[in-house]
Each structure stands twice: as C-alpha cells, then as structure tokens.
Amino acid sequence: MRVIVVGAGVIGVSIAEALTHRGADVAVLDMRGPGRGASQASAGMLTPYSEAEGSSPLLDLCTRSLALYDAFIARLLDVSRGSIEYARTGSLDVALDDDGVAKLLGTKVALDTTGVESEWLDENAVRQFEPSLTPAAHGGLLTLDHGLVGAESLVNALVHQARLAGATFEFPIESLSIEQLGESVEVRALDRTWSGDAVVVATGSWSRRVKIAGVPALPVRPVRGQLLHLQWCEGDLPGRIIWGPHCYAVPWSDGTLLVGATAEDVGFDEGTTVAGVNALTSGVIDMLPHASGARIESVRVGLRPALADELPAIGPFTSAPRIVAATGHYRCGVLLAPLTAELVVNYLLDGRHDPAFVATTPDRFARN
C-alpha cells in the first residue's frame, strides 16, 4: 500500500515509521521540515493524570498511549543511531498553599479509586524528597507512572528509522488540497501532485487550511505556548517533573530545565513576548527558588493544535475512507504519538476500526 503522510510533526513521523515498519510504501510531505511545527516546542511530558480529567475519553487515550511507550522507545533504540532521553521518574504536583493541598488530596482520592499508584508527601516529606523546592511548599502528590521523553530526539529517531525502512521525506512542500478518487487519493501542492492508496492528514494547527474534497474544513485552532529553556546553575536540579500552580518544570540529564507553558489565543503568531517570559520566570522562581540564578538558553514557542472538545481527530472520514485524520492533539501530541500511530496503521493495513474512533472521528465536526 502506498500512503502519503502530510505533515512531519511527531504525529506524522510516528505514523510514517509505523507504516514502513509494517512494509507500506510511504511518502511524507512537510511545508517546513520534520518536527518544525509544535513538536519542537514540546516539553516532552508523559503525564496523563495531570493533563486529563478523571474518566474522560482523553484520559483513556492518554493512558493507553503511555502504556505503549516503553516498547515504542525500545524498538526505536534498537536501530536508531542517536539516543532518546526517556525516563519514567514520575511527576510531583506541588501545593504552595492550603487550597492547593485540598485540591491535590482530592486528586489523590480520585487516583486511588482508579488504582493509579500515587503518594502524598506532607510539607516535611516533600522538601526532603525534592530539596530544590521552595520552603513554602505545603505538600506534594507523586504520580509514579509519569515520565518524560526528549521530543526532538524522538522525532529524529522516528525520521531516521522511517527513512531506513524506505520512507521518503520531501520539504518544503505545502499540500493545498486532497481528494479521494475511487480507490486512490491525490495530494496537490502548487505545481505537483502525489497519488497513493491512502493519505494521512497530520498537519497540526494548520489543518483547517488543507482543502479536503467533499468534507468540511477541520476546525483546528492554534493555541500558542511559550516555554523557557534554562541552564541550571545553582543547587540541585529537580529529580523529576514538578507541576506547580503557575507552571511546570522538566529536568534533563544535560543540566537544563524546560519551564512551561503559556496558553494564548493569538492565531498563527509564533512570536515570544515579555509577558510570557515574565509569567514563566516568576512561576518557576516561586516553586524552585534557585531558578533565579539559571541562565535563559532560549525561549521556545509552538502552536498547539486544538479542537473545541480538546480531543484529537483520529480516523477516516466516512465519505472519503482513504483519507485519515490524525490532528488536533492539543497539549498531548507527544504522549499520544504511539497510540495514534497504532490506530491509524491498524485501520489502513488491517481495516480495523478501533473503538476509540467513536470519540475521535473527524466526522464529529460535520454533525454540528
């Protein structure tokens, strides 16, 4: 089967790699280059229980995907020349006041009910456990299953492995329109056309701009996120992801820390702002006082692809079943990459409609 994947963010390259692994012939098109959309800005957190509400379709997707992560990374490391930073060191949600304590204790009860392993650390225990925290910390909730992955190294490894297995990558190519014509599909750019048996639309925040014949535009909207990349200079770097009331901090083995993130409705503006940097620096200093001595290496920015119900659109269009959506992953695209690839590949190569498609079908927007 020949599949054209439009968009080479973490979602498109995960799908391309999984398709080539199963023997498909894959061409990937991107208007910038692999990983140059939202994926380069991602903090790489794999934290479903902090991102999604208890017993929601999003939580189901996120926990299913997290369960695939160990094998996903192990398979890539088997042949990848580079390395991928990946750790399941848990995450620590920190309360800085009594309201924060009450909220986290409520979360603990919800996690206990569903059998998710977590541990409540009171004010003394939390400071002992994580000495980089402010002495004002009132307590913390440790969620043991959570983890992190270096998004850039992950995208590079996926591209490398997909190429080794025969995928072609072409960029800069902006796909303008897509059409199913009987048993085949056509993808058109300004002056070229690609034909195949199926096409995957993995165009993130820009999905609304791709014209798909016979279906309404996918109503994905960009939500800007700014993120600080800091070089830690004083005291111990935190040992795991720390979530506070105003920001999160993700430590890396090279002694740097990512601090995120803003969530701004500013259209396709990928600029960084003083207000964004100010909010993140004050949020992280409140939580980790030694952050005041850290050096700002860079300010990253990315456009999260959001749909109104905050669920991704994954699956075929009923009226054009050879056109498959894989977009709208909003805050969780890196976490959801292995599951998205598995669902799309099982559909394209085995004709399997995963039960998750009921919630993620791209047709749900045509009904409104």
Ligand SMILES: Cc1cc2nc3c(=O)[nH]c(=O)nc-3n(C[C@H](O)[C@H](O)[C@H](O)COP(=O)(O)OP(=O)(O)OC[C@H]3O[C@@H](n4cnc5c(N)ncnc54)[C@H](O)[C@@H]3O)c2cc1C
């Ligand atoms: C600051 C920030 C922090 C984040 N932190 C996390 C996190 O900790 N954990 C997590 O799981 N997620 C996180 N996310 C979300 C995650 O980054 C996104 O959900 C994910 O990157 C989406 O991947 P994607 O491949 O769908 O989109 P993108 O990475 O944006 O890729 C889409 C690609 O499509 C290409 N494209 C678009 N239109 C066309 C076209 N017409 N023709 C050809 N190519 C096209 C673009 O050039 C781009 O390369 C974060 C996002 C931000 C901004």
